[in-house]
Amino acid sequence: MTTVEASGSAPPAFRVLVIDNRPDRRELMRHVVAATGLATPDVAEAGSVAEATALLDGGDRDVVVVEIQLPVPLGLETIAALRSHAPGVRIVVCSFHRDEATKEQARAEGADAYLDKPVSSRSLQDVLRGFASETPSDSPQRRGRPGPGVDGSDGCVGRGRSRRSTT
Numbered sequence: 001m002t003t004v005e006a007s008g009s010a011p012p013a014f015r016v017l018v019i020d021n022r023p024d025r026r027e028l029m030r031h032v033v034a035a036t037g038l039a040t041p042d043v044a045e046a047g048s049v050a051e052a053t054a055l056l057d058g059g060d061r062d063v064v065v066v067e068i069q070l071p072v073p074l075g076l077e078t079i080a081a082l083r084s085h086a087p088g089v090r091i092v093v094c095s096f097h098r099d100e101a102t103k104e105q106a107r108a109e110g111a112d113a114y115l116d117k118p119v120s121s122r123s124l125q126d127v128l129r130g131f132a133s134e135t136p137s138d139s140p141q142r143r144g145r146p147g148p149g150v151d152g153s154d155g156c157v158g159r160g161r162s163r164r165s166t167t
Contacts, residue, residue: 012132015060017044017089019052019078020067029065029094035121038128039063049081056086063090063131065124068106069117072097076109083110090131094119 016039020026026045033039044061046052055061064082068075075095082091093106093114103114113127 012038012128013040014038014062014128014131015040015042015044017046017052017055017061017064018066019046019049019064019082021047023047025067029067029119032119032121032124033065036125036128038125038132049078052078052082053085056082056089059086061086061089063092063128065092065094068093068095068097068102072102076105079106079109079111092124092127 016033018026018029018033020029023045026047030043030045033043034041044055046055052064056064064086066075066078066082068078072095075093079091079093082089090112091110093111094117095102095106095114096117097103098116106114112131115123115127
């Protein structure tokens with residue numbers, strides 16, 4: 001069960017884990033996540049796959065934001081390991097790698113969304129709002145891997161739905 005609330009006027013509150021091998025980039029991404037207004041204040045951080053899976057073992061994270069600039073193959077392996085270890089978690093990739101081949105590989109490994117860097121709080125907010133609006137049948141546990149949809153205007157790659165906010 002997540003902390004995302006579908007009813008009432010309160011915005012959803014996602015429990016987020018940020019993964020990057022560099023502490024300075026994790027700190028920066030924590031600020032981006034916080035600025036969305038859609039995350040709980042306890043944003044967790046991990047510097048490796050081992051740290052991330054240990055944190056995910058508690059089952060208290062809804063969304064993982066992962067950087068695949070670390071070498072790209074390691075980043076792609078990270079996505080696959082996260083998807084295998086925590087099939088219900090949503091995975092958002094952030095990267096300077098804008099080529100379609102890398103985006104396709106990330107989706108094939110289990111990414112739910114791909115944001116081109118630099119990532120703004122608005123683009124991440126749009127992705128999180130998209131996650132909040134999904135029905136239970138859209139959840140990662142039931143849908144398998146994401147499809148090949150693209151919202152090209154903001155660099156977000158997901159399952160074919162626009163990640164743009166209407167507010």
